[in-house]
Amino acid sequence: MIYDVCVIGGGAAGIASAKNSYEEGLKIRLIERNNELGGILNQCIHSGFGIHHYIAELTGPEYADRIQNELFDEIEVSLKTSVIKLEKQNNLFCLTLSSEKEGIYTIKSRAVIISTGSYERTRSQIELPGKRLKGIFTAGSAQRYMNQLGYMVGKKVVILGSGDIGLIMARRMTLEGAKVQAVIELMKHSNGLTRNIVSCLEDFDIPLYLSHTITDVIGDTCLKAVEVSKVDEHLKPLEEGKFRIECDTLLLSVGLIPEISLLDDFNLDKDKKTKSVLVNQTYQTSVDGLFVCGNSLQIHDLVDFVSKEAEIAGRSARNYVLNNEKHPRDEQDVLFDEHLSYVVPQQIDFSILKDDFEVSFRVKEKYEEINVFVYQEDKQIKNKRIKFALPSEMEKITIEQGSLSSKASIKIMVEVIK
Amino acid sequence: MYDYLIIGSGIVGSAIARELSFFEGAICLVEKSSDITNGQTIANSGIIHSGHDPKVGSLKARLCVKGNDLYENLALKLDFPLLKTGALVVAFTEEELSNLDELFVRARKNGVKEIARLTKEETLKLEPNLNETLLGSLSLPSTKTTVPWEASRAMLENAIANGLTLKLNHEVKEINIKENYYEVCFKNQPPILTKGIINACGLFSDEIMGMLEDDLIQIYPRRGEYYTLSHGVKGFVSKVIYPVPSSLGKGVLMTPQPDGHLLVGPNAEDVSNKEDNQTTIKGLNEIKKQALRLSNKLPFKENIKNFAGLRAKIKGDDFYINRSTKNKNVYHLVGIDSPGLTAAPAIGKYVIDLIKEDQALRKKLNVVETRTRLVPFFLDTKDNQKKRWLEHPSYGELVCRCERISKQDIINEVTGLIPATSIKAIKKRTRATAGLCQGGYCESRILEIIASCTNKELSEVNYYEEDTPILIKEMKVEK
Secondary structure, eight states, X not given: OEEEEEEEOOSHHHHHHHHHHOOTTOOEEXXXXXXXXXXXXXXXXXXXXXXXXXXXXXXXXXXXXXXXXXXXXXXXXXXXXXXXXXXXXXXXXXXXXXXXXXXXEEEEEEEEEEOOOEEEOOTTTTTOOBOOOBTEEEHHHHHHHHHTTOXXXXXXXXXXXXXXXXXXXXXXXXXXXOEEEEEEOSSSSOSSOHHHIIIIXXXXXXXXXXXXXXXXXXXXXXXXXXXXXXXXXXXXXXXXXXXXXXXXXXXXXXXXXXXXXXXXXXXXXXXXXXXXXXXXXXXXOSSTTEEEOXXXXXXXXXXXXXXXXXXXXXXXXXXXXXXXXXXXXXXXXXXXXXXXXXXXXXXXEGGGOOSOEXXXXXXXXXXXXXXXXXXXXXXXXXXXXXXXXXXXXXXXXXXOGGGOOSSOXXXXXXXXXX | OEEEEEEOXXXXXXXXXXXXXXXXXXXXXXXXXXXXXXXXXXXXXXXXXXXXXXXXXXXXXXXXXXXXXXXXXXXXXHTOOXXXXXXXXXXXXXXXXXXHHHHHHHHHHHTOOSOEEEEHHHHHHHOTXXXXXOOXXXXXXXXXXXXXXXXXXXXXXXXXXXXXXXXXXXXXXXXXXXXXXXXXXXXXXXXXXXEEEEXXXXXXXXXXXXXXXXXXXXXXXXXXXXXXXXXXXXXXXXXXXXXXXXXXXXXXXXXXXXXXXXXXEOOOEEOSOTTOXXXXXXXXXXXXXXXXXXXXXXXGGGEEEEEEEXXXXXXXXXXXXXXXXXXTTEEEEEOOOTTHHHHHHHHHHHHHHHXXXXXXOOBOSSOOOOOOOOOOGXXXXXXXXXXXXXXXXXXXXXXXXXXXXXXXXXXHHHTSSSOOOBHHHHXXXXXXXXXXXXXTTTHHHXXXXXXXHTTOOGGGOBSSSTTOBSSBSOSSOOO
């Protein structure tokens, strides 16, 4: 049997894209390696999910539950199933699957949506020196151990990196009786949402050391202390003023990286900043019929935005299958100035441009107020004023399809007001 | 009462155990760690050197060249990974170029075969990612790389098949010299009686020697740090790339691993403590600096793991492998640093020869000389996969996505001949958690598998050694 759309990864992005790719008569399959849908939402038992999407403050599992309930029965869901290989042969994708129940087998599909999420940066990727001790975790692993397996990982905690998962875990471990000694952040600003800084650190009097890093981990086989150093403006650790904090646990919350290893054999160009592949406004990659969305495309701060992005990817895959959209592309770049670190999508395909679309971006530095302009061939087509633009918070700007007067590239420019 | 007690389960102890297991007699191998090969064997470059570096006439030179010769056949017999890379020693200055001539002569004298001098063009054609500023190289086709702990494990499993008793968590505390035998005492374990002792415990063999002898050889630990670049860089270099050696050692190398990773390192730093195996900002920066001299295109961004290993240096820079001058049937192996991995199979035979000079050894009638490794499920052929999955459906469940390791692959090791019951032991046996995400997804799953196979609580499963549980039992902890 040939599927119309196969969605790989059953988290928030996978569920929304599977749902939106469906239409009567289409065969959709959603493939998830775990024994339940919902992905990382299942271990995020704190609230704050769904404020935009459902106008309600839900916990991760509640959000996962709601989106699952909206899935259509006609969509075939395969749990405890991994995709171990993805290839394209002629016009069809060939997926090699493996599961305990069915062993290794292959299926074919006209379109594929990658919604495989992300993985956490590890201690080696930040070159954290010291011994390989027990007691050093990525924040997300510790979150899984606590919230899904029901076990504490330690009693005296230091957190490196002020990303959202680290902040959430600072509060979580405190509530479970651990002493969170400090959060250490390399940059001069936090990488987490402001609301998390307030409700996870300030409310619990947990000190946040900005412009600091950990320069050694101390212990024999288990972690006993960390050495903290101030860094200079080039982020290099300074010798003076080093200090030690005793702890049995170090959580690393130092960023997420899109998990797109299934695409390795396609040898696609990557965006240096997002560390994922390039897409157009339909979230289609340069391979016809291959779409990417959610954290495997760009790291999101809010699941609500993931759902929205995935809905578009799902609809785009459906349109691709229904309209047999394999005509030559007419793609132009979405350019941006030095104030931004990246944009998604990176391209516009004018040959299939039928709707308004959103461009997501992040600023490189913290600004109190900025004016964002979108230009096409020296003509200003859009303007948006943003207060408190932070690198840690993804911004979006909608480009109205009618505002594009030609098939030329567009450029996003920032005017700093404060 | 054992005939021989081997102390240390590193590559040297393992090689001796295998050779000795072919002969009559009861042998036991003790290891202080909770798993085999947790010392020097787990943290080195994994190179089977050709033998261009050791001093002419040294024991190192002799055993290195002989060991290199033995590896290919051994890897076939014992089914462990061996990558026939070959190596280049690359010169970047006129002085280094003239040193290559010396090395060429030294390699010849040491008995290295097939060596050749290559021009700049020939070198760059073989390894286009090297810096174009190079002037020439020495080619050493017999250099290979292996996974040292896999080679070691293979030898031990083979020895176990021939009757070796392996005891983990046995740290020697004291040795009492009795008439015609020894009483070896351990930390938290009952003593073991043995007629002979083979001291092969790497960095700590000087301490064991101190328990038995009046004369002492001191070990000076020397630390080497490494980068491990992910399989994404596979093919960046196809050969082991050495700089021209200096007084501090062989220098920072690039070493393609059988699993596709690329090791970059080591630096060399003398340290005072045998447990000082931490990586340092200074050390890692030094490696970068030195490695960029070989190739400025090296993608350090692909780093998935830093580690450091200690080498057991002694004065005189040669292996010390000798019988005790005082105690009967006691043999000491001290200062087995590089090229110890290469030399190990030859060391095994060398020790047997020493023993044979002292007493007659009788070969067993039925000796097992081979051992097979179960191929990881996802690397097996389609037909085999089908068969294996029908027998054990857990093969179908992918646990480690980065390295493609199935649930059954892990179960096999937890319940294997040398049971792997910690996260780190599973990593060593299967490579699960050794990939890009370093266990971010699979570590908790592996923990559950180990606990279930060993009937333990999750909080009883160790990360590494004894008393390193990853999880604390109760969810509410005392303030």
